[in-house]
Amino acid sequence: MxxxxxxxxxxxxxxxxxxxxxxxxxxxxxxxxxxxxxxxxxxxxxxxxxxxxxxxxxxxxxxxxxxxxxxxxxxxxxxxxxxxxxxxxxxxxxxxxxxxxxxxxxxxxxxxxxxxxxxxxxxxxxxxxxxxxxxxxxxxxxxxxxxxxxxxxxxxxxxxxxxxxxxxxxxxxxxxxxxxxxxxxxxxxxxxxxxxxLPETAEEPPLNITAQDTLYTMTKTKTLRRNLLSSKLGRLTARAIQPSPAILGPDGQHLVSAPTARVELHFEPAGADVPPPRITSASGKLTAHTYYSSGTIPTFPNLGDSRGQQFAADKRGVYATSVPLPALPTPATRWKHHLTSSARRDSGYSSNTEASEDSSSSGPKASLLSRTKSSAPVYHTATVDIPLALPVGRKTLVPTFHSCIASRVYTVALTLQMGAGGGGSGSTTVQLTVPLQIGVGGGADTDRAGLPSFEAAVEEAEADEHLRPRVVGVPEEQYQGGSVLPGYA
CATH class of the missing domain: 2.60.40 (Immunoglobulin-like)
Known part of the structure; x- marks a missing residue:
């Protein structure tokens, strides 16, 4: 103009x-x-x-x-x-x-x-x-x-x-x-x-996090005890699933879509009479990681061993600051009980696949060996979902981005307090650090501008049908020698 x-x-x-x-x-x-x-x-x-x-x-x-x-x-x-x-x-x-x-x-x-x-x-x-x-x-x-x-x-x-x-x-x-x-x-x-x-951002696929990505802790295993000197009650493994993105409105002042953290729990009791633990409280902390460099960054700075990046040849730096999340609800823990493979074999429900997964030995001697190695014939699993509220009222959460010399990513440190032995005298704390993408959604006018109208979609379908390739071939014997072809009778 x-x-x-x-x-x-x-x-x-x-x-x-x-x-x-x-x-x-x-x-x-x-x-x-x-x-x-x-x-x-x-x-x-x-x-x-x-x-x-x-x-x-x-x-x-x-x-x-x-x-x-x-x-x-x-x-x-x-x-x-x-x-x-x-x-x-x-x-x-x-x-x-x-x-x-x-x-x-x-x-x-x-x-x-x-x-x-x-x-x-x-x-x-x-x-x-x-x-x-x-x-x-x-x-x-x-x-x-x-x-x-x-x-x-x-x-x-x-x-x-x-x-x-x-x-x-x-x-x-x-x-x-x-x-x-x-x-x-x-x-x-x-x-x-x-x-x-605040540019509009699209939802990114989950990160492929490996053991080399030191910024994140997706799995944590803890030994449960009633107190420091007591014998162990069992082993608890918590595995986090990357939360869905947090989508802000175009003004950045409110959440359009709030994320939910999912944690899968696996408990192996030390004995058959040990009940699984329960979650007594949950809390979270949001950390903003800002990466900056004196030269162009050829990789994702949040992946790999982030501890040594400040010593890289292009003189990178990272600044991390945290803010506690608003109070999180305490999720109900609904455990599912499962028989171990050795217990299933002893009960007569063994399959050929399960038998081949144990050891090269077979018969009653192998079953006895399994019971000796595993003191409990059961294990327990549970999945909990924890809605995450973000402090948009106190902070400006700029969306996740990666540019040539600066980046911003977020992590959520999720802390679960577990009551050992079904809420007995002992307890343990499990902390996981998961990535969180923060994005910006478009307004109603922006979204509608990118979608065709119903009338336009109908016209496009009619045009495709009209331009669809036709296949010409020899008609069936009953229609040969006549003047009328199928479809024109």
Missing amino acids: SASLTDRSDPPSAANNNKPGAFLKSNIDVNLSNHYSSKVYTSSAPISGNVTITTKREVPFSAIQILLMGTTRTRIEGIGAAAHDVTHTFLKMNMPIPESTYPTPRTLETGHTYTIPFNFVIPRHLTINACNHEMLSSQLQDHHVLLPPSMGTNWAKDDMSPQMARVEYAIKARVLRLDEPSGKHVRVMEAVQLLNV
């Missing part, structure tokens, strides 16, 4: 002119339509307004720029070395201003106000040139061409970010003048209007 320079005469202030030594300063301002300080922009959101330039003296210029810019800044502070600042401009959209709209000669006259309208739309994806460095997986490339959220800027609430990593979006207006000796443009005037941007 074209822009124009509108000249509105504004006579210089006589009061200022009469002051001896007064400095007459020119002003440039970015004015956004329907904007307020806490407004949040998301994917495909329009940004419109105008730039006003008021001059108190004649200002020769060569060009005027109005830009929508996205910038990531990181700062690495080394021991005994100067801090290393890195800036990565991942988004730069230039509002075209036709040459015919510039005044002739190109001089902003004294006491005049010039108005230049502009229009931008927050893109859904970056161009492929925004990320062209080497990386170890194509999946990471898909993340790097997504817009990161604003981080460490002017959020009304703490966004759990360090000073060493910032993501900024801004409308910048510049008046440039060509420097003849160097042939470069010099900024004569500049105005900046910061924006809060």
